[in-house]
Amino acid sequence: MKYKDLTIEQLKQKLDYNKIPKHIAIIMDGNGRWANKRLLPRNFGHKEGMERVVEIVEVSSTLGVKYLSLYAFSTENWKRPIDEIQGLMKILVQYIRRELERLYKNNIRIQALGDIERLPDFAKEEVIRAIKTTSENTGMTLNIGLNYGGRGEIVTGIKKLYNDISAGNINIDDIDEKVFSNYLYTKNQPDPDLLIRPSGELRLSNFMLYQIAYTEFWFSDTLWPDFNERELILSIIDFQNRNRRYGGV
Numbered sequence: 001m002k003y004k005d006l007t008i009e010q011l012k013q014k015l016d017y018n019k020i021p022k023h024i025a026i027i028m029d030g031n032g033r034w035a036n037k038r039l040l041p042r043n044f045g046h047k048e049g050m051e052r053v054v055e056i057v058e059v060s061s062t063l064g065v066k067y068l069s070l071y072a073f074s075t076e077n078w079k080r081p082i083d084e085i086q087g088l089m090k091i092l093v094q095y096i097r098r099e100l101e102r103l104y105k106n107n108i109r110i111q112a113l114g115d116i117e118r119l120p121d122f123a124k125e126e127v128i129r130a131i132k133t134t135s136e137n138t139g140m141t142l143n144i145g146l147n148y149g150g151r152g153e154i155v156t157g158i159k160k161l162y163n164d165i166s167a168g169n170i171n172i173d174d175i176d177e178k179v180f181s182n183y184l185y186t187k188n189q190p191d192p193d194l195l196i197r198p199s200g201e202l203r204l205s206n207f208m209l210y211q212i213a214y215t216e217f218w219f220s221d222t223l224w225p226d227f228n229e230r231e232l233i234l235s236i237i238d239f240q241n242r243n244r245r246y247g248g249v
Helices: 008-013 031-037 042-063 075-079 082-105 121-133 150-166 177-181 229-240
Strands: 023-027 067-074 109-113 141-148 194-197 216-219
Touching (some): 031 042, 042 067, 042 082, 042 229, 067 075, 067 082, 075 141, 082 121, 141 150, 194 229
Parallel strands (some): 023 067, 023 194, 067 141, 109 141, 194 216
C-alpha cells in the first residue's frame, strides 16, 4: 500500500482540508465474518462494529464532513435469524443510550434513513428520542440506515409524490430530479461524494440507489470491525486524487 508506513498524523498532512467530501456514505459490512474468524457469535461482531461507528463518527465530524450516512440495517436483513436481529436492536439501543449525550454536545444531528415503524418498539422509541434530542443541532448530520432499502425508498417517494399531485399540491410538469429528491429520506441533503464499502464485497446492496449517480466508490478488504481512522483517511486521500467530471471532459 502506498502509505502503509505513514503514521496517522503524516496521513493527515496529505489531506486537503478544503476538499473534504461533504457527504460520506458507508456500507458497514463484515461484522459476522469478523466474529466467525474468532469463533465468536455473530453479535460479538456487531458489537465490535458499533465501536467503529463511535470512532468514525467522531473522526468524520472532526475532519469537517457535513453528512455521514451509515447503512446499519437493511430491509433484507429481516431474513436473518431472530436472535441476531434482536441482538442488533439491543446493540443499537445501547449505542444510543451510551453516546447520545456526547453526540448532542458535539452538535451532531441524528436522522433515520428508512421506515423505522417496523422496528421493535423499544428500539424505535430510542431512535425517535435521539432524533428529537439532536434535531436543533447544526453540526454534522448522522444518517443511520434502519430498515432501509434503496428501491423501497424510491417507491415510497413515488407514492408521496402521487399523493401531492392528486391533492393539487404540485403540477406534474414541474417535477424534475431536484423536486423528486425532496421525496426521499435524504431531503435537503447533498448526494454522497464518497461511498465506502469495507469487507471485500463489490456491490451496493440496495443502498442509496438514487443518490449515488455520481458518487465516487472506495472498496476495502478490511472487515468493518477493523475499519478505523486510518482507513477513513486513506479513502479520503484517494477521493481527493480523483478527477470528478460529472459526464464532462
